[in-house]
Amino acid sequence: MRTRQVLLVAQREIRQRLRSKAFVGTTALLAVVVLGAAIVFTSGVGPFGAASATGDTDGATTDDFEVAVVGELSEPARAAITVTAGVEPVWLEVDDLEAARQAIADGALFAVADGGTRLLARQPSGPFESPVPFGTVEALGVAASMEAAGADADEVDAALRPAPIQIETVQTGEGVDAETAAGRFAVAYAGSFALYMALAFFTQIVATGVIEEKGSRVVELMLPAVPPRQLLGGKLLGLGLVGTAQMVVIVVPALVYVLVREPDLLPPGTGAALASVVVFFALGFALYAGVTGGLAAMASRVEDLQAVIMPLWAILIGAFMLSFPTLNAPDSTLAVVATYVPFSAPFVVPVRLALVELPLWQAVLSGLIVLITAGLLTLLAARLYEGSILRGGGKVGYLAAWRGAKT
Amino acid sequence: MLELDSLRRVFGDVVALDGLSFAVRPGQLCGFLGPNGSGKTTAMRAVLGVTRLDGGEVRWQGAPITAEMRAATGYLPEERGLYAKMPIGEQLVYFARLHGSSTADANVRVADLLDKLGLGDRIGDPTEKLSLGNQQRVQFAAALVHEPDLLVLDEPFSGLDPIAVDTMSLLLREQAERGAAVVFSSHQLDLVEDLCTTVAIVNRGRTVLHGEVRELKGRGPTRLRVSVDGDDRWLSSVPVGADVVGRNDGEVTLVLGDDVDAVGVLQHARTSGVVTSMSLEQPRLSELFRDAMEERA
Numbered sequence: 001m002r003t004r005q006v007l008l009v010a011q012r013e014i015r016q017r018l019r020s021k022a023f024v025g026t027t028a029l030l031a032v033v034v035l036g037a038a039i040v041f042t043s044g045v046g047p048f049g050a051a052s053a054t055g056d057t058d059g060a061t062t063d064d065f066e067v068a069v070v071g072e073l074s075e076p077a078r079a080a081i082t083v084t085a086g087v088e089p090v091w092l093e094v095d096d097l098e099a100a101r102q103a104i105a106d107g108a109l110f111a112v113a114d115g116g117t118r119l120l121a122r123q124p125s126g127p128f129e130s131p132v133p134f135g136t137v138e139a140l141g142v143a144a145s146m147e148a149a150g151a152d153a154d155e156v157d158a159a160l161r162p163a164p165i166q167i168e169t170v171q172t173g174e175g176v177d178a179e180t181a182a183g184r185f186a187v188a189y190a191g192s193f194a195l196y197m198a199l200a201f202f203t204q205i206v207a208t209g210v211i212e213e214k215g216s217r218v219v220e221l222m223l224p225a226v227p228p229r230q231l232l233g234g235k236l237l238g239l240g241l242v243g244t245a246q247m248v249v250i251v252v253p254a255l256v257y258v259l260v261r262e263p264d265l266l267p268p269g270t271g272a273a274l275a276s277v278v279v280f281f282a283l284g285f286a287l288y289a290g291v292t293g294g295l296a297a298m299a300s301r302v303e304d305l306q307a308v309i310m311p312l313w314a315i316l317i318g319a320f321m322l323s324f325p326t327l328n329a330p331d332s333t334l335a336v337v338a339t340y341v342p343f344s345a346p347f348v349v350p351v352r353l354a355l356v357e358l359p360l361w362q363a364v365l366s367g368l369i370v371l372i373t374a375g376l377l378t379l380l381a382a383r384l385y386e387g388s389i390l391r392g393g394g395k396v397g398y399l400a401a402w403r404g405a406k407t
Numbered sequence: 408m409l410e411l412d413s414l415r416r417v418f419g420d421v422v423a424l425d426g427l428s429f430a431v432r433p434g435q436l437c438g439f440l441g442p443n444g445s446g447k448t449t450a451m452r453a454v455l456g457v458t459r460l461d462g463g464e465v466r467w468q469g470a471p472i473t474a475e476m477r478a479a480t481g482y483l484p485e486e487r488g489l490y491a492k493m494p495i496g497e498q499l500v501y502f503a504r505l506h507g508s509s510t511a512d513a514n515v516r517v518a519d520l521l522d523k524l525g526l527g528d529r530i531g532d533p534t535e536k537l538s539l540g541n542q543q544r545v546q547f548a549a550a551l552v553h554e555p556d557l558l559v560l561d562e563p564f565s566g567l568d569p570i571a572v573d574t575m576s577l578l579l580r581e582q583a584e585r586g587a588a589v590v591f592s593s594h595q596l597d598l599v600e601d602l603c604t605t606v607a608i609v610n611r612g613r614t615v616l617h618g619e620v621r622e623l624k625g626r627g628p629t630r631l632r633v634s635v636d637g638d639d640r641w642l643s644s645v646p647v648g649a650d651v652v653g654r655n656d657g658e659v660t661l662v663l664g665d666d667v668d669a670v671g672v673l674q675h676a677r678t679s680g681v682v683t684s685m686s687l688e689q690p691r692l693s694e695l696f697r698d699a700m701e702e703r704a
Contacts (some may be wrong), residue, residue, distance in 0.1 A: 002478075008505055016493065036549045200626030221549060224455040225505045390457060 005226045009234025010241065013209070017242045017331065023089070030250045034190075042262045068092040068103035068111035068120075075153035076292065077116040080143035084135045084161040116140050146323035156306040176330065176355050180267035185327065187270050188354035192347050193275040194247070199284050199346070202243040203309075206289045209235055210296040210385070211305055219389055222392065228386035232293045236378070240285045247281050273354035276363060283367055284346030286374035288316055294381025297389045299395040319344040323351050330355040339366050341375035408432045408468060409454070409557055409588050413465060415448055415462030416612075419658045423449040425612035426463070431588045433556065433603065436579060438599030438620075439592040441609035447592040448485045450609070455482050456590050467557065479507055481555035483563050483591075489534045495545045495617050496521065498512035499552050506553035513552065520548045524574060543567060547575055551582055558582055560591035564598060589633065600692035608699050615699045627690035627698070631669050634658045637680020645675055658684070 017023050066079060067089040082088045092108055094100050097120070100111035104122050110132045111120040119140075121131035143156045151159075174182055210232075213219040222231055251274060258266055291312055299305045321346045326335040330352045338344040339352065345366045352358045387403065388396035408430045416424040424446045437583040441447050452458040455467050457575050465472045484608060487592075496517055503513035515584055521527050524544040526537075530656045534542055547563055564572050565577075572595075579602065583589050593599050600620060608616040616623065631649075635641070642651060648664030649672050663669060671689055676682055691699075 005505055008501065012493075012501055015497075016490075019492075134500065213488075213493075217484065217486040218490055219488070220457060220484040220486060221482060221488060221502070221546075222505070223457055224480060224482055225502075227474070 004229045006234040011237030013238025034254045038258050054203050066090045066092050066108040067093050068100045068108045070100050070113035073372040076143045076147040076156040079153040079157045080139035084139040158316045175205040183267035184355050187273050188351045196320040203289045203292045207292050207296040229382045230387050275352045280346040283370040290378030291381045294384035297385040304395050326351045342370045347368050410466040413463035429607035429617045431590045433586050433588045436583045436603045437590040438603035438606040445609050445610040483550040483560040485561040491535040492533050494531050502549045503552040503606045510530040558589040563591050596693040616635040624689040628662045630688045632686045633663045633676050634684040635676050635680045641675045641679040
């Protein structure tokens with residue numbers, strides 16, 4: 001091994017990245033965005049924040065609101081609407097449907113007509129919103145039945161009012177701990193997404209770096225001094241270090257902020273999960289970028305690049321997709337198997353570490369599998385690289401690249 | 408000494424190298440000549456180990472050339488290439504260090520070389536900001552920045568203006584004087600004749616002529632140019648072995664065989680009138696080159 005040459009090549013790659021204003025700027029921007037997200041997260045406004053714990057996000061319970069009534073509406077029906085909303089609305093008695101529509105346009109939440117069998121509502125604000133407060137329709141139905149059976153408004157109110165029932169979770173050692181679920185999901189989501197973005201970005205950089213050297217022919221000048229494997233190895237080492245450092249730079253300010261401001265907010269295992277994101281970035285990079293380097297050398301121009309690295313990218317995207325079922329069921333068979341499949345492990349292990357108490361040995365075993373696979377695949381890729389890096393004039397086939405080593 | 412011994416390389420049906428051999432001693436500047444497609448680039452790439460050989464051997468100082476020696480060799484590939492966005496100074500230091508120089512040495516040499524090439528004030532500019540001619544100078548500098556013992560340059564002078572050619576010729580001469588073995592290919596035969604101590608002329612993958620320029624020229628047929636103030640009658644009685652190869656404005660050019668005495672030919676000329684000018688010339692390298700190609704054909 002010509003360590004000196006490998007280190008020089010790695011050093012050049014690092015300097016080249018750090019010299020790029022686009023790279024430094026993007027990194028700084030991402031760090032700011034992540035820090036911003038952490039600030040939002042700790043202030044309790046976000047989807048995982050403290051506000052969501054109260055459960056009432058309908059918006060109908062907080063302030064006075066108006067309900068327009070066309071014609072007669074029985075007291076039990078009014079009681080049903082009041083119970084569902086949690087507070088009695090201001091009843092706007094209007095003459096006809098046209099007036100009801102106008103009332104809604106003027107701010108009424110909805111209108112009731114035909115004695116409670118017809119509702120008019122404004123358009124919901126989003127695709128998942130209900131036009132009327134959740135449960136209103138069911139409550140009106142119950143009220144009508146009870147009224148037919150002779151019940152009065154108080155009885156309807158009593159029947160519809162939620163019983164004081166508490167839900168207690170039993171710790172079985174499986175599934176996601178409910179107390180810290182929000183934080184754990186946040187860490188798992190953010191971790192796997194960041195990992196995917198970083199891997200996609202840096203394998204792309206490796207691919208373009210290889211093709212630039214090949215396309216500009218500078219590689220012929222380099223090869224007598226630095227053999228192909230060392231050239232590829234130095235490139236991978238340099239870009240891997242830059243990538244890892246970039247991940248740290250992006251994650252650490254936000255982490256420090258959260259630790260200082262709200263140390264209790266972070267679920268247990270966050271540290272391990274974040275550390276695993278960095279470790280599995282390095283491993284995933286070795287796995288995907290090494291192969292990318294070999295494949296990229298088989299192209300001759302940037303235009304050919306997509307075609308030669310597409311199979312690998314399909315695997316990368318598929319492996320990332322596996323982190324979604326894992327998020328839903330971190331202890332499922334699929335998640336366990338994916339932990340030990342080298343291509344999916346980098347995405348699945350940090351997610352599982354964040355969500356459940358994954359034994360350390362499982363994470364380490366998974367990491368070793370990735371590492372060994374990465375080593376073997378990079379050796380194969382290096383041969384493809386060696387066999388095709390000096391061949392121009394179009395795409396080099398796998399067989400030609402394999403046989404062409406030392407041509 | 409660099410020795411290319413019976414190099415053979417076949418690409419499919421094409422025999423690129425067919426027993427090509429020649430040698431370059433330290434301190435020698437060797438011009439590597441041959442028509443397009445005669446195997447020059449393949450031979451140079453074989454020296455650098457960039458292409459493999461089907462037969463024959465490249466030796467340095469009597470032993471098969473090692474990867475370490477190749478790594479220390481200065482190389483200018485046929486297809487030029489530099490890192491487009493990297494400043495040229497930093498790039499040259501990088502190449503020097505890859506070839507084994509220390510950072511301090513590399514810095515000094517890069518500054519010195521760029522000054523000599525007239526690019527001293529561009530040291531911080533990225534390659535892509537330089538004109539093609541200037542990029543070519545940087546490429547040239549990349550080959551000799553680490554002061555190699557062996558320099559292999561593929562067409563170093565192609566596409567350069569006469570000033571740049573002079574500068575680079577001077578630099579190459581310095582390298583040879585320093586003790587490096589230098590071999591470069593070129594189609595500029597007059598330049599090679601002026602610059603090189605030895606030449607190797609190849610055709611179809613084989614060496615057709617190899618040796619010291621002076622000695623090869625001495626071996627070639629001498630040319631006599633004569634202008635006579637009178638008629639051409641004397642030409643009908645020139646000795647056997649002297650052939651008229653050209654007439655231009657009253658000047659006659661004859662190629663003299665090895666055993667023909669130039670003074671005897673002149674005496675014949677005087678029978679027709681006064682000899683107004685005469686010169687005895689050794690063949691030009693370009694003539695040797697054409698002769699060699701014709702013999703082969």
